[in-house]
Amino acid sequence: MPLFEYxxxxxxxxxxxxxxxxxxxxxxxxxxxxxxxxxxxxxxxLRDLTVFKVMFSAIVTAMLGVFWLGWSGALDxxxxxxxxxxxxxxxxxxxxxxVGFAIAGLCPGTSCVSAATGRIDGLAVILGxxxxxxxxxxxxxxxxxxxxxTSRGVFTLPELLGVSYGLVVLGIVVLAVAGFHGAGxxxxxxxxxx
Amino acid sequence: MRNxxxxxxxHRILAAIALGLGSLAVVAGSxxxxxxxxxxVEQLARIVESxxxxxxALELAEWIKEGRPNLRIVDVRDSASYESxxxxxxxxxxxxxxSTARFGKSETIVLYSDGGAHxxxxxxxxxxxxxxxxxxxxxxxxxxxxxxxxxxVSEAIADSAKADRAAEISRYFGGVPRSxxxxxxxxxxVRRRGC
Numbered sequence: 472m473p474l475f476e477y478x479x480x481x482x483x484x485x486x487x488x489x490x491x492x493x494x495x496x497x498x499x500x501x502x503x504x505x506x507x508x509x510x511x512x513x514x515x516x517l518r519d520l521t522v523f524k525v526m527f528s529a530i531v532t533a534m535l536g537v538f539w540l541g542w543s544g545a546l547d548x549x550x551x552x553x554x555x556x557x558x559x560x561x562x563x564x565x566x567x568x569x570v571g572f573a574i575a576g577l578c579p580g581t582s583c584v585s586a587a588t589g590r591i592d593g594l595a596v597i598l599g600x601x602x603x604x605x606x607x608x609x610x611x612x613x614x615x616x617x618x619x620x621t622s623r624g625v626f627t628l629p630e631l632l633g634v635s636y637g638l639v640v641l642g643i644v645v646l647a648v649a650g651f652h653g654a655g656x657x658x659x660x661x662x663x664x665x
Numbered sequence: 666m667r668n669x670x671x672x673x674x675x676h677r678i679l680a681a682i683a684l685g686l687g688s689l690a691v692v693a694g695s696x697x698x699x700x701x702x703x704x705x706v707e708q709l710a711r712i713v714e715s716x717x718x719x720x721x722a723l724e725l726a727e728w729i730k731e732g733r734p735n736l737r738i739v740d741v742r743d744s745a746s747y748e749s750x751x752x753x754x755x756x757x758x759x760x761x762x763x764s765t766a767r768f769g770k771s772e773t774i775v776l777y778s779d780g781g782a783h784x785x786x787x788x789x790x791x792x793x794x795x796x797x798x799x800x801x802x803x804x805x806x807x808x809x810x811x812x813x814x815x816x817x818v819s820e821a822i823a824d825s826a827k828a829d830r831a832a833e834i835s836r837y838f839g840g841v842p843r844s845x846x847x848x849x850x851x852x853x854x855v856r857r858r859g860c
Contacts, residue, residue, distance in 0.1 A: 637694070648683065
């Protein structure tokens with residue numbers, strides 16, 4: 472059960488909970504070294520795949536948690552918001568995001584962590600991000616048609632592939648474990664050659 | 666070096682846990698509680714109009730008597746009512762719990778309440794959740810008591826074989842069939858409170 476939707480706490484307490492979750496999120500990002508643009512950029516040169524490992528660990532942890540909480544009845548999965556798919560705009564957005572990530576060495580979350588630890592580049596990325604948001608907002612009337620094009624609605628992997636939820640869970644865990652193994656191998660190869 | 670060794674071991678254990686939980690997920694079934702079900706209103710309306718949504722007390726009694734396979738009889742009333750009287754082989758599942766109760770797709774589910782209204786509503790819920798073989802007892806426990814446990818079996822009925830059958834079913838369930846001769850003509854069938 473999503474606690475807020477079921478009215479376990481009101482809007483005020485929800486903000487406090489969000490603050491606590493935000494602190495924890497930032498803390499673990501920094502602890503895993505993700506506040507460092509140097510480390511993040513290492514991802515694109517295949518010498519440090521920490522980002523991949525951290526992200527995939529988080530995905531696997533959350534996925535197993537959601538699955539088993541849903542299975543035990545503690546969590547109502549149907550109440551979790553699944554974003555809609557818009558193929559073309561999301562492809563273009565992904566490319567812009569990726570280019571920005573490679574140039575800055577930071578993504579939105581890590582830029583905040585980076586800025587909070589006093590790194591100037593983190594602050595610069597945050598300013599750039601807000602500038603981008605402002606520009607997009609101002610030009611939105613021209614972008615709206617594209618923004619809403621190629622809509623595919625809401626779907627999840629089990630629905631798309633037509634297989635059971637559990638099978639997708641296992642598939643992603645196997646993919647992650649193989650990925651971690653492969654990442655270690657790629658890192659040692661790159662660093663040996665360097 | 667020692668640390669690297671230890672962290673590698675931790676990684677291996679975590680990977681094994683993740684793989685274990687992932688493998689179990691394949692056989693665990695759906696993590697979804699389908700409480701936000703959808704219904705095809707037109708289809709259900711057609712079923713209701715053709716009267717394929719309910720069974721009569723006598724039909725249900727025959728099903729129980731002949732040991733119809735995969736039959737689940739579900740009492741949706743409160744536990745006090747269930748304790749004081751319930752149909753043979755009935756289990757109690759409150760309306761609120763219908764969405765999480767585990768039913769098989771091949772099971773024939775018959776819902777009943779005191780009168781029939783709550784069971785009919787439960788019928789809509791279960792149909793919405795995708796169960797096809799769902800029925801409700803039309804007149805509920807009241808009909809069961811009137812038609813099966815205390816039926817008035819009239820010798821004047823044209824179809825006397827039918828009357829005999831009703832009396833036989835009643836006796837099977839320990840009921841007391843009354844002949845119309847012993848009942849005053851203006852006697853109303855036994856009715857109890859409830860909905």
